Amino acid sequence: MFTKNRKKLIKSLHQKKYRDAHGLFIVEGEKMTRELISMNSDDLGAKITDLYCISSLQESFPEAEIISSEDMASITAFKTSPGILAVAEQPALLKLDLDRLNSILILDDIKDPGNLGTIIRSAEWFGIEAILLSPQTVELYNPKTVQSTMGSLFRATIYRGELEKMYLTLTQNKFTLYAADMNGDEIKLEKWADKKALIVGSEAHGISAVSKMNAHKTISIQGVGNAESLNAGVAASIIISHW
Amino acid sequence: MFTKNRKKLIKSLHQKKYRDAHGLFIVEGEKMTRELISMNSDDLGAKITDLYCISSLQESFPEAEIISSEDMASITAFKTSPGILAVAEQPALLKLDLDRLNSILILDDIKDPGNLGTIIRSAEWFGIEAILLSPQTVELYNPKTVQSTMGSLFRATIYRGELEKMYLTLTQNKFTLYAADMNGDEIKLEKWADKKALIVGSEAHGISAVSKMNAHKTISIQGVGNAESLNAGVAASIIISHW
Numbered sequence: 147m148f149t150k151n152r153k154k155l156i157k158s159l160h161q162k163k164y165r166d167a168h169g170l171f172i173v174e175g176e177k178m179t180r181e182l183i184s185m186n187s188d189d190l191g192a193k194i195t196d197l198y199c200i201s202s203l204q205e206s207f208p209e210a211e212i213i214s215s216e217d218m219a220s221i222t223a224f225k226t227s228p229g230i231l232a233v234a235e236q237p238a239l240l241k242l243d244l245d246r247l248n249s250i251l252i253l254d255d256i257k258d259p260g261n262l263g264t265i266i267r268s269a270e271w272f273g274i275e276a277i278l279l280s281p282q283t284v285e286l287y288n289p290k291t292v293q294s295t296m297g298s299l300f301r302a303t304i305y306r307g308e309l310e311k312m313y314l315t316l317t318q319n320k321f322t323l324y325a326a327d328m329n330g331d332e333i334k335l336e337k338w339a340d341k342k343a344l345i346v347g348s349e350a351h352g353i354s355a356v357s358k359m360n361a362h363k364t365i366s367i368q369g370v371g372n373a374e375s376l377n378a379g380v381a382a383s384i385i386i387s388h389w
Numbered sequence: 390m391f392t393k394n395r396k397k398l399i400k401s402l403h404q405k406k407y408r409d410a411h412g413l414f415i416v417e418g419e420k421m422t423r424e425l426i427s428m429n430s431d432d433l434g435a436k437i438t439d440l441y442c443i444s445s446l447q448e449s450f451p452e453a454e455i456i457s458s459e460d461m462a463s464i465t466a467f468k469t470s471p472g473i474l475a476v477a478e479q480p481a482l483l484k485l486d487l488d489r490l491n492s493i494l495i496l497d498d499i500k501d502p503g504n505l506g507t508i509i510r511s512a513e514w515f516g517i518e519a520i521l522l523s524p525q526t527v528e529l530y531n532p533k534t535v536q537s538t539m540g541s542l543f544r545a546t547i548y549r550g551e552l553e554k555m556y557l558t559l560t561q562n563k564f565t566l567y568a569a570d571m572n573g574d575e576i577k578l579e580k581w582a583d584k585k586a587l588i589v590g591s592e593a594h595g596i597s598a599v600s601k602m603n604a605h606k607t608i609s610i611q612g613v614g615n616a617e618s619l620n621a622g623v624a625a626s627i628i629i630s631h632w
Contacts, residue, residue: 260503264620273613298616367630370516373541377507380626383619387610387627 148198148213156196156221156233162285169236170195171287172221175228176206181297182232183209191300192234199230206230223289236287242305244319247275248341249389252323254309254357255282255348256378262286263294264379265346270298272386278343279306280354313360316343323361326385327353328375330364333388342389346382391441391456399439399464399476405528412479413438414530415464418471419449424540425475426452434543435477442473449473466532479530485548487562490518491584492632495566497552497600498525498591499621505529506537507622508589513541515629521586522549523597556603559586566604569628570596571618573607576631585632589625 158164159172171192173182185191199210200218207230218227251274256262262284269277283306284291292299316323322339326346345361347353353361367376367384376384401407402415414435416425428434442453443461450473461470494517499505505527512520526549527534535542559566565582569589588604590596596604610619610627619627 264623267616268619268623270614270616271610271612271619294620296617296620298614301615367514369514371513371541371544373510373513374539376511376514376626377537377539377622379620380507380511380623383623384627384630 148196148211148217152196153217153221156231159233160223160289162288165236165285165287170233171236171292172223172289173232173234173292174222174224174230174289175293176203176230178293178297179207179230179232181300182234183207185300192237194232194234196231196233198232200227203229224293242276242278242303244315244321249274249386250276250278250316250321250343251382251386252278252280252309252312252343252345252357253283253382254280254345254354255351256346257282257284257348257350258378259284259288259290260294261349261377261379262288263291263296263299265382266291266295266302266304267298268379268383268386270302272383272389274386274389276303276305278312279304280309281306309354309356310360313356317360317362322363324385325353325357325361325364326366326381327358327364328366330366332368333365333385334368336363336365336388338389344382344385346378346385349378391439391454391460395439396460396464399474402476403466403532405531408479408528408530413476414479414535415466415532416475416477416535417465417467417473417532418536419446419473421536421540422450422473422475424543425477426450428543435480437475437477439474439476441475443470446472467536485519485521485546487558487564492517492629493519493521493559493564493586494625494629495521495523495552495555495586495588495600496526496625497523497588497597498594499589500525500527500591500593501621502527502531502533503537504592504620504622505531506534506539506542508625509534509538509545509547510541511622511626511629513545515626515632517629517632519546519548521555522547523552524549552597552599553603556599560603560605565606567628568596568600568604568607569609569624570601570607571609573609575611576608576628577611579606579608579631581632587625587628589621589628592621 197210440453564584
């Protein structure tokens with residue numbers, strides 16, 4: 147039921163501290179919500195706690211509670227509401243089974259929610275099996291991140307933890323750690339290891355010191371123009387497209 | 390001089406209709422503004438008409454007029470002002486010299502300002518010589534587009550026009566037109582033509598009918614996961630990284 151208290155709760159989920167406190171996040175838009183509903187019907191993905199739509203979308207979402215456009219405008223995390231909004235429980239992050247895995251992406255302080263979402267989307271496209279986030283990487287349940295994954299978020303295996311520990315565990319498990327950075331080996335010439343992890347650095351500062359120290363190889367995307375660098379989401383996607 | 394009228398004018402530039410009417414646009418942030426100033430000192434790029442910074446950035450930008458943080462907050466196009474803001478004249482779009490060119494990117498109704506900016510940035514990195522925009526592609530001088538080019542905007546050759554005419558001219562000039570779409574030939578196996586143009590479709594609808602009809606070849610990026618598609622900026626960047 148869309149009560150005053152529920153409205154207040156959902157509005158609070160626009161802020162990270164309340165998403166953390168309640169363990170909930172917002173999903174908006176027809177495509178994203180449909181994916182979430184379909185995952186739920188298979189007992190997968192993030193569990194839906196609330197589902198609201200405006201009357202014009204009633205036929206598309208018969209399971210949703212209808213609320214007024216004004217109410218929808220007051221709870222959307224976007225400038226313009228797409229007219230359908232779900233609240234879901236943040237799934238617990240899984241323990242990794244490194245024996246079984248061969249291709250991992252490590253995000254070393256990615257700060258832009260849109261970049262994080264784009265990377266998760268590309269990672270699914272190219273069959274990356276798990277994504278590890280450094281403690282300072284932007285929050286997974288930021289509305290912009292959720293949106294730009296275009297549904298991949300609900301299917302991805304994602305883990306957040308200290309990089310140093312992750313690198314130790316990965317190296318013990320015979321992973322080759324590749325750092326994407328300037329002046330590395332050209333990706334097109336690379337002979338990739340079977341078990342591989344790619345480290346992508348932050349938009350502003352690139353690869354961190356701890357990542358540089360732990361990486362086994364540095365690889366680069368060769369450019370010809372004057373641009374200083376590529377967008378972090380683009381760079382990560384290009385490299386994993388070669389795996 | 391930062392007068393009341395100037396303040397009003399700059400605020401109006403947050404909207405496309407006033408950017409169009411005045412032929413001006415806003416550039417913000419240290420990196421972007423520095424690139425713009427450096428281009429101007431070589432008589433290149435968009436001509437600066439206004440340059441303002443807050444007092445804490447005075448040493449970095451001695452040529453800027455200092456204004457209060459409150460004034461800066463009132464003219465920035467972003468939630469948080471980076472403290473330095475320039476206004477510049479929109480350069481006239483150049484006539485294309487197709488004889489001289491070999492690699493062109495065509496954007497068929499790209500709608501997201503961030504995607505457009507990312508594509509311009511990647512295009513420079515991979516040495517694309519010109520970018521053609523369909524009439525419905527998002528505006529070049531949207532603040533989000535400007536920002537996400539990370540300076541590449543000031544150096545790019547960009548042209549906007551009817552796709553049908555462009556395709557005719559390009560075909561007459563012996564270009565091979567590649568459309569990025571589902572179920573095309575895999576890019577890794579492609580033998581690219583010397584003179585080539587890549588058509589990238591819109592985020593929601595892909596390649597338009599007129600582009601489909603005019604393209605000589607359809608190419609795809611092979612995926613392995615369940616994701617439905619890649620972000621348009623990522624897809625364009627991956628393909629041109631193979632040229």
